[in-house]
Amino acid sequence: MSHTIRDLRGVNRLLIPLLCGFVLGSLATLVISYHPALEFSSSSPAHAIKQYLAPSSPAKTLGGGGVAIPPIVHFVQLKQDPDSELHFSFEAFLALYAASHHIHPTAIYIHHDFSDDEIANATQHGSSWTRKMPGAFPSLLRLNRVAAPTEANGRPILRVEHKSDFVRLAQLQRHGGVYLDWDVVTLQPLTPLLASGFRCVVGRQFDAFINNGIILAAPQSAVVRVLARETPRVFDGEWITHSVKLLTRVAGRLAASPGEVLIMDFKAFSPFSWEQGSVNLLLGRHVGEAIPKPAGVNSTSTSTSTSTSTIDPYKIWENTQDASAVKEWVYDFSDAIFLHKIFNSVENPTGYAGVNVPYILARDSNYALATWPLVMEGIKAGLIDSQDTTF
Numbered sequence: 001m002s003h004t005i006r007d008l009r010g011v012n013r014l015l016i017p018l019l020c021g022f023v024l025g026s027l028a029t030l031v032i033s034y035h036p037a038l039e040f041s042s043s044s045p046a047h048a049i050k051q052y053l054a055p056s057s058p059a060k061t062l063g064g065g066g067v068a069i070p071p072i073v074h075f076v077q078l079k080q081d082p083d084s085e086l087h088f089s090f091e092a093f094l095a096l097y098a099a100s101h102h103i104h105p106t107a108i109y110i111h112h113d114f115s116d117d118e119i120a121n122a123t124q125h126g127s128s129w130t131r132k133m134p135g136a137f138p139s140l141l142r143l144n145r146v147a148a149p150t151e152a153n154g155r156p157i158l159r160v161e162h163k164s165d166f167v168r169l170a171q172l173q174r175h176g177g178v179y180l181d182w183d184v185v186t187l188q189p190l191t192p193l194l195a196s197g198f199r200c201v202v203g204r205q206f207d208a209f210i211n212n213g214i215i216l217a218a219p220q221s222a223v224v225r226v227l228a229r230e231t232p233r234v235f236d237g238e239w240i241t242h243s244v245k246l247l248t249r250v251a252g253r254l255a256a257s258p259g260e261v262l263i264m265d266f267k268a269f270s271p272f273s274w275e276q277g278s279v280n281l282l283l284g285r286h287v288g289e290a291i292p293k294p295a296g297v298n299s300t301s302t303s304t305s306t307s308t309s310t311i312d313p314y315k316i317w318e319n320t321q322d323a324s325a326v327k328e329w330v331y332d333f334s335d336a337i338f339l340h341k342i343f344n345s346v347e348n349p350t351g352y353a354g355v356n357v358p359y360i361l362a363r364d365s366n367y368a369l370a371t372w373p374l375v376m377e378g379i380k381a382g383l384i385d386s387q388d389t390t391f
Helices: 016-026 090-103 116-125 128-136 160-175 222-234 241-254 276-283 313-318 357-361 366-380
Strands: 072-077 107-112 141-145 177-180 184-186 200-204 210-217 262-264 338-340
Touching: 072 090, 072 160, 090 107, 090 128, 090 177, 090 184, 090 366, 107 160, 116 128, 128 141, 160 177, 160 210, 160 222, 160 241, 184 366, 200 222, 200 241, 210 222, 210 241, 210 338, 222 241, 276 366, 338 366, 357 366
Parallel strands: 072 107, 072 177, 107 141, 200 262
Antiparallel strands: 177 210, 184 338, 200 210
């Protein structure tokens, strides 16, 4: 592992004792606060376009004086060009399902710029996962139509990714919640982080910059407010000037204000990088070396007796498998809260052609091992078809 991903745990050395103590003590006692989700009519395929976020409200205050981050999830899906069709891959469906499963949100918003007719066409004639998306989460999913900016700092905003940067900040500033890129899979419950008392939680990537593909924030948090103000001023059209670089500066500076921002270790939020070796380690298949399913698990059951079935720290340690029984290529995701699959401008790893259900059920890659429990839960719930081979 060390030869592909640099160990940057020292960056947050001062935060680790605090966070570990909080997580170990809180996981067994904190209870997720459920709120009834606003339901919407499903009388037409384009029904969700009529659903808009409610006016912003003050952040919930915790007993110790801190602020709770609301369990609202945000994704952004904008057009690449005027003729783009609304499309969701299995990977996107999995990201949304994982957020629903682990965050227990009051709502999941997809902020988009598609018309009613385009949405109706996609939900009727699109890919299997596009057609399935609205019906799979009827009490949670909201489609919120937005007008993405086209100019900033006297320059045109050409990349759809850059437009998304502006949209996510506007929504987080107003409503708070959890913003996720579509290639981010939530692996663990977020209750300890949402109730940690910090107004914003972000995480580093392997190069010590803070990644903007995962942002947890209370409404009107200082970090997001400063970002929303400064992003239009520093935008220069370059890939990360207004996003990753700016977020790193703002979060680093505001960390001096108690309770304002918690910066997580890179292994917690983005344990893999975009470099070829790291991508190979995450996505590459090891045909003939599949890791056996945990004992007692079959196609209709997900109960296990492994360490993932308990939150007792001592039992987790005692249930740890003998290192000699684990394949050398297997990565330990125990300290990963999110799995961010950053796959840009590198070759496909061995055996990898994309993320679909068979790829995950094969259990012969690290991505598959990390996401297999979620897929099994989805199959059990009838939301994921084990025979669907589409990407």
